[in-house]
Amino acid sequence: MTNSVASMTDVSPFTLPNVRGRYAFAFDLSKVTWFKVGGAAEVLFKPKDVEDLITFIKDKDPTVPVTMLGAGSNVLVRDGGIKGVVIKLGSGFSEIAFNGNEVIAGGACLDRTFVLACAEKGLSGIEFLVGVPGTIGGAVAMNAGAYGGEVKDFINWVEIVGVDGVLTRLHAADLSMQYRKGNLPKGAIIVRASFMLRSDDPEAIHTRINTHLQQREDTQPVRGRTGGSTFKNPANMAAWKLVDQAGCRGLMMGDAQVSQKHCNFLLNLDAAKAADLEQLGEHVRQTVKDTTGVELEWEIIRLGDL
Numbered sequence: 001m002t003n004s005v006a007s008m009t010d011v012s013p014f015t016l017p018n019v020r021g022r023y024a025f026a027f028d029l030s031k032v033t034w035f036k037v038g039g040a041a042e043v044l045f046k047p048k049d050v051e052d053l054i055t056f057i058k059d060k061d062p063t064v065p066v067t068m069l070g071a072g073s074n075v076l077v078r079d080g081g082i083k084g085v086v087i088k089l090g091s092g093f094s095e096i097a098f099n100g101n102e103v104i105a106g107g108a109c110l111d112r113t114f115v116l117a118c119a120e121k122g123l124s125g126i127e128f129l130v131g132v133p134g135t136i137g138g139a140v141a142m143n144a145g146a147y148g149g150e151v152k153d154f155i156n157w158v159e160i161v162g163v164d165g166v167l168t169r170l171h172a173a174d175l176s177m178q179y180r181k182g183n184l185p186k187g188a189i190i191v192r193a194s195f196m197l198r199s200d201d202p203e204a205i206h207t208r209i210n211t212h213l214q215q216r217e218d219t220q221p222v223r224g225r226t227g228g229s230t231f232k233n234p235a236n237m238a239a240w241k242l243v244d245q246a247g248c249r250g251l252m253m254g255d256a257q258v259s260q261k262h263c264n265f266l267l268n269l270d271a272a273k274a275a276d277l278e279q280l281g282e283h284v285r286q287t288v289k290d291t292t293g294v295e296l297e298w299e300i301i302r303l304g305d306l
Ligand SMILES: Cc1cc2nc3c(=O)[nH]c(=O)nc-3n(C[C@H](O)[C@H](O)[C@H](O)COP(=O)(O)OP(=O)(O)OC[C@H]3O[C@@H](n4cnc5c(N)ncnc54)[C@H](O)[C@@H]3O)c2cc1C
Pocket: 034, 067, 068, 069, 070, 071, 072, 073, 074, 075, 089, 107, 108, 131, 132, 133, 134, 135, 136, 137, 138, 139, 140, 141, 142, 143, 144, 145, 146, 188, 189, 190, 191, 220, 221, 222, 226, 227, 228, 229, 301
């Protein structure tokens, strides 16, 4: 986050605690989301470290809403922006520590960085995360998965800061993570996560990583302005097949398009608004329901005001 606030106000609309991290006001969230759409956060807060985050949560006005943002790769921020404070963890939450087969990563650590660091140490299991363009916090919150693997299969514990500002460690047995749902306590901010991995030959791990990256390159618009899979896969069905069957591949609404390459991905071709993308998604959902009888559920998290 820069403090290039020329187009922003420099006054908070509400009282904020004294912190060591940084605030930005009327911060344009299209700059920090993969779709490159959406309005502004009234306040964006980047805490310096866990203690700073705790201070903020404990001292803030309890009526001010808080929204967590990771790398913004699974969210659609609406055009009216987000009221209250959006928190984005920064470099103070990016560390990776190794302890035998246990790996502890900060909530802001990028999935790819994490997987490659594990590969260097000959630690395997989470290679499937290499092409997921989010953070460890987002991966745990969403129970990210791909190619048959899911975060929940490797989680040892998660440290969260709760809405009361208390730092708590939740062990795997306390979590009931489900398909694309971390199921953490409401409002919990994931600051660190511990994974238990298995040992393997680094070369074999790198081969799997390269295979996954190539698979993505071949089948997904990985360089597009997208939010990844738009809809969850219904039980024993692939969402993309239903979208295809309903004739929605390539469908457009303004500059929003159902990807030709992977029709469970929506794309902002250039100047789409969040409303174009959401309306296109809703149109696809309705068309799939009308043609197949299946009601698709959004996987993308829609945030903020219309
Ligand atoms: C090209 C592309 C490919 C993708 N492929 C996959 C895939 O194969 N598998 C898959 O599962 N997903 C995939 N995704 C979706 C997305 O990358 C994942 O869901 C990722 O885990 C989201 O992480 P993020 O940091 O971007 O979170 P965001 O998108 O910023 O946030 C997602 C949700 O997590 C919450 N959150 C984020 N960080 C924290 C935190 N520290 N504490 C508490 N809550 C938090 C947010 O509040 C929000 O509800 C893909 C996306 C793209 C753009």
